[in-house]
Amino acid sequence: MRIFLDTNVLASALGTRGLCSELLEAILGSHELLTSDAVLLELERTLTDKFRLPRSTIHGYGALLRTAGQVTAPASTPITSIKDSADAEIVACAIAAKADVFVTGDKALLKLGSIRKLPVRSPRQLWRQFAGLEGTKELR
Numbered sequence: 546m547r548i549f550l551d552t553n554v555l556a557s558a559l560g561t562r563g564l565c566s567e568l569l570e571a572i573l574g575s576h577e578l579l580t581s582d583a584v585l586l587e588l589e590r591t592l593t594d595k596f597r598l599p600r601s602t603i604h605g606y607g608a609l610l611r612t613a614g615q616v617t618a619p620a621s622t623p624i625t626s627i628k629d630s631a632d633a634e635i636v637a638c639a640i641a642a643k644a645d646v647f648v649t650g651d652k653a654l655l656k657l658g659s660i661r662k663l664p665v666r667s668p669r670q671l672w673r674q675f676a677g678l679e680g681t682k683e684l685r
Contacts, residue, residue: 548572549579549617549639551649552587554668559606560596568648568668571675578614581638585610587631617642624660629653636660646671 550558550569557565572578585607592603620637627633632654639647646664648671649655657665666674 546576547579547643547645548576548671549642549644549647550584551635551647551651551654552584552591553650554648555580555584555588555610556591556596557650557668559592559602560598564672565668568672568675571672573613578610579617579639579642579644580610580614581617581619581635581642583619583631583634583638585616587635615642626657626660627654636663639663 550572554565555569557563558569559566569578588610589603589607592598592606593600617638618641620634620641622637622641624633624637624640627636632651636647636654640661640663644663646666647654647660648666648668650667654660654665655667659665
């Protein structure tokens with residue numbers, strides 16, 4: 546499966562131990578991680594400003610994502626249905642990369658459910674899908 550992770554998921558995967566870090570490990574082990582320069586730039590800012598991680602850690606993480614994942618080209622077709630221009634650019638990259646799913650913690654994007662036939666899922670929803678628990682109430 547070709548999976549595009551939004552900046553907030555990648556930041557949580559490094560900044561905290563839990564669902565997002567386990568999800569990233571599962572994706573790197575069995576799926577194709579997609580990202581973009583826009584995500585990696587936003588990720589660097591987020592990890593510096595919000596998580597206050599050391600530069601060496603941030604650069605190492607960026608190098609890992611570039612090596613283990615596929616950095617997609619910027620999209621030429623804007624997504625006008627998304628009001629936040631940064632989000633619109635990132636989702637457009639995911640669509641252009643032919644991602645099978647876009648994973649985010651952004652509530653506004655999650656409310657859309659899909660964008661131009663690209664499913665938008667939360668980390669929990671994708672984890673449940675991986676575990677074969679899609680449609681059940683509890684993650685066991």
